[in-house]
Amino acid sequence: MSAMKFVLVGCGRIATLHVAGYAGRDDAVLWGVYDKNAGAAKKFGAEHGIEKIYDSYEAVLADPEVTAVELLVPHHLHCEMTVAACKAGKHVSVQKPMALNLEECDIMIAAAKEANVCLKVYENFVHYPPYQLVKKMIADGEIGEVRGIRYKMNNGALNSNNAPAAKARAKMAGVKDVDSLPPTGWKVDTLSWTWRLNESLSGGGPLVFDDGYHKFSLFVDLLGPVEKVCAWIDETPVFPTVYQDAPAVIMWKYKDKKVYGTWDITSSEELYIQGKYYTCDERMEVTGSRGVLWITRCTAEMLADVAPVLMYRDGKLTEYWDMPHDWQDSFINSTRDFIESVKNGTPPLLTGERGREVLRFALAAIESARENRAVELDAYGDKPLPKRKGFLSIFRLGKK
Ligand SMILES: NC(=O)c1ccc[n+]([C@@H]2O[C@H](COP(=O)([O-])OP(=O)(O)OC[C@H]3O[C@@H](n4cnc5c(N)ncnc54)[C@H](O)[C@@H]3O)[C@@H](O)[C@H]2O)c1
Structure with missing residues (x-):
């Protein structure tokens, strides 16, 4: 063949x-x-x-x-x-x-x-080896029954090659020696920010709607369908008249179980995040009836000296290092998932139906923040996203 x-x-x-x-x-x-x-x-x-x-x-x-x-x-x-x-x-x-x-x-x-x-x-995060290990450990009952999830996302702009207007933001914040640390993260073309900050092309904010899709996807992949979500999504200027959708706090409840999740997103103009890709760092904590599991990274390497996975159980902390844990590894696995699906005629991990479910979760969170109320996912209607402040958002360049 x-x-x-x-x-x-x-x-x-x-x-x-x-x-x-x-x-x-x-x-x-x-x-x-x-x-x-x-x-x-x-x-x-x-x-x-x-x-x-x-x-x-x-x-x-x-x-x-x-x-x-x-x-x-x-x-x-x-x-x-x-x-x-x-x-x-x-x-x-x-x-x-x-x-x-x-x-x-x-x-x-x-x-x-x-x-x-x-x-x-x-969506590559569900293929990240440390996450795959944690998912398996949970399925194997290592921490007992899951009681809750906590997720943290830091965006750091200091000397970042990819944070929008990083230098200008540091100067605006009064950072004296902007170049005191080496440049970090990979370069992102300015043109890439013009479509990302334009809502008619990107569909929503760069943190909750765009990058956030990864996180909504993880939460669904780990514990199944979500019943309701409640969110606050504020705005931080990245440049005069251009805004990012942070700080934000998102809470949700899973369907048919007494398990809740919380996720908070912050954007810090003076925070230096080391890493090869986006200067965005993530940590996840899953509490069970018997123990606690942590994933200490995904995209960047703020906690580079800490094991990618840690488990606390029975009074003992165990480190798990023995797995690939570069962000690129999640892409390699995701590509393989696609190739195998095409070859064998089997569904990929993230089918269109799952992708829709994840998007509904994200859109319901945004609706919750806009309307200041909890939103039931099953009742979520397909309404247009709120217009954010900022001159780029008022141009509607694309067709929708
Ligand atoms: N999985 C992840 O972590 C991750 C990270 C970044 C981007 N993405 C996704 O990848 C997609 C692209 O993002 P990016 O950061 O590479 O953007 P980018 O702006 O860097 O690149 C987009 C490319 O698409 C090309 N393009 C635009 N219109 C086209 C058309 N009609 N036909 C062919 N090419 C066209 C542009 O010329 C450009 O080279 C987005 O959907 C984004 O969400 C995913």
Whole structure:
């Protein structure tokens, strides 16, 4: 059997991490790339030894050689490009968040069903090895019955290559020597922030709606469906008239169990976070009837000297180091999940239906903050997101 051929569509920041999962396989090959910015596609192809550079999305979909596409494009394009791929009979992996609203999710799910192709939502946190270990330990009863979850997310801007307007924010905060620490994190193109901070293209705030999709996904993956959510989502200026959706606190209750979760998000202009990727650091704590488990990182490495997983039980703290724990490892596993699904005709971990459930959780949290009340997920209607402050948000450049 010849190798299945996969094409990356969108050669921006995240595409870099979508390559390694194909390495060393003879059943699947990263066959080609396309980006509407032809220069970006060419450069990416040259850097990663990918020869086939398509000059339009239509050309990718018309190529009978192509088995599947990975869509790595701004969120407002996820729905229409997924539907087009399904109609062309191509299997699809679409980066998170799945879409801008539930109606789009339904359209995407129906299109994949109709064409009988795989639809995967590419959310990598559920494939992060320390999280996978904790999930298994919980299933094995290591900490007894789960009683609650606590999650913390820090965004640090000091000397960050990817935090928006990092230098200006540090100066505004009165930091005297902005360059006293080496630059940290990977570089993000300014153009990437222009669509992210524009609500008609990104669908919501960069922290709760966009990056937050990962966290909502983890919470559902670990303990199942959520009954209701209650949130406060405030705003922090990252530049005069441009705002981030933090600080925020989100609480939820699981369906049919007396288990609650809390998650708080902070954005700190003077906080230096070491790491190779985004300067965003996460920690998770799961309390059980008998013990407590911690995952000490995911994207960045604020607690680099602490074990990725820790368990406290029976008066003893145990460290777990023996697993890959670079953020990239979650991408490698996620890509493999997609390849295996396409190859075997089995569902990926994050199906369209699961992706929709995660999006509903996120949208219900945002509705809760907007309306200052708890929101039952089953009763959640598909309303437009609130307009945030900031000049970028008032431009509605994209079609919705
Ligand atoms: N899993 C993660 O942790 C993670 C992290 C970052 C981004 N993402 C997701 O990946 C997607 C892309 O994000 P990014 O950070 O790489 O953005 P980016 O802005 O860096 O790159 C987007 C790329 O898409 C290209 N593009 C735009 N419109 C296109 C079109 N019609 N056809 C083909 N190419 C087009 C742009 O030219 C650009 O090169 C988003 O959905 C985002 O949520 C996921």
